[in-house]
Amino acid sequence: MSESHESRPAQAGPWVLDTREIGQRAGASRSYQRNAPAPAGFGLDMIKVPEGEPVVLDLLAESVVEGVLVSGTASARVAGECVRCLDPVSDEVEVEVRELFAYPDSATDASTDDDEVERVVDDLIDLEPVVRDAMLLSLPSAPVCSPDCQGLCSGCGVKWAELAPEHTHETIDPRWAALQERFGGSEEEK
Structure with a gap:
């Protein structure tokens, strides 16, 4: 041995x-x-x-x-x-x-x-x-609480299941951010 x-x-x-x-x-x-x-x-x-x-x-x-x-x-x-x-x-x-x-x-x-x-x-x-x-x-390497769990909103960290269906976070294209700061308004209005 x-x-x-x-x-x-x-x-x-x-x-x-x-x-x-x-x-x-x-x-x-x-x-x-x-x-x-x-x-x-x-x-x-x-x-x-x-x-x-x-x-x-x-x-x-x-x-x-x-x-x-x-x-x-x-x-x-x-x-x-x-x-x-x-x-x-x-x-x-x-x-x-x-x-x-x-x-x-x-x-x-x-x-x-x-x-x-x-x-x-x-x-x-x-x-x-x-x-x-x-x-x-x-054991599962990625356990989930339920198969249809949507996870967390990457913008605010709240569970998607607890948020309203219309929940969004306005994201501004960084190339337009300087113009928005200078002239105001949202990207959609331009």
């Missing part, structure tokens, strides 16, 4: 599974249902799982020849801001999880790079990176 695997500390907690509970007999399995608190930064800039929010894990860990196959679902509440009007956005996200964690010194461990497959470290599996990656891929 490479040094980077050994130096990565695995700690007991809601994100960590102890593979000794399953054993290394191919075909042995165990179900896990637990709530794990979301760490800071569990999401994107505009939408994320709030720190400390429970991530509900419903998983099956199966011992296979090369390691432990973990499959199931992870779900959580997400919160953020609409990219168009900045109103709060909240939703539920549920993702499928399916990942092989290779045993140390297995053929898979020896034949793959560090970032190609997850590893079993000191008989422990850290689920957090796998669940985080699956959730990140499922």
Whole structure:
């Protein structure tokens, strides 16, 4: 096993599974249902799982020849801001999880790079990176409060939904601005 695997500390907690509970007999399995608190930064800039929010894990860990196959679902509440009007956005996200964690010194461990497959470290599996990656891929990069959100008026910053249909801002072509200052009136009157 490479040094980077050994130096990565695995700690007991809601994100960590102890593979000794399953054993290394191919075909042995165990179900896990637990709530794990979301760490800071569990999401994107505009939408994320709030720190400390429970991530509900419903998983099956199966011992296979090369390691432990973990499959199931992870779900959580997400919160953020609409990219168009900045109103709060909240939703539920549920993702499928399916990942092989290779045993140390297995053929898979020896034949793959560090970032190609997850590893079993000191008989422990850290689920957090796998669940985080699956959730990140499922979150919208540009969340909206509703599909028909019109956003904010670029002139005054008020939501278009709250403005009258005839709302406008007079814009003056900068080439005519000096003439308007000198002679007064609007561009349409000239």
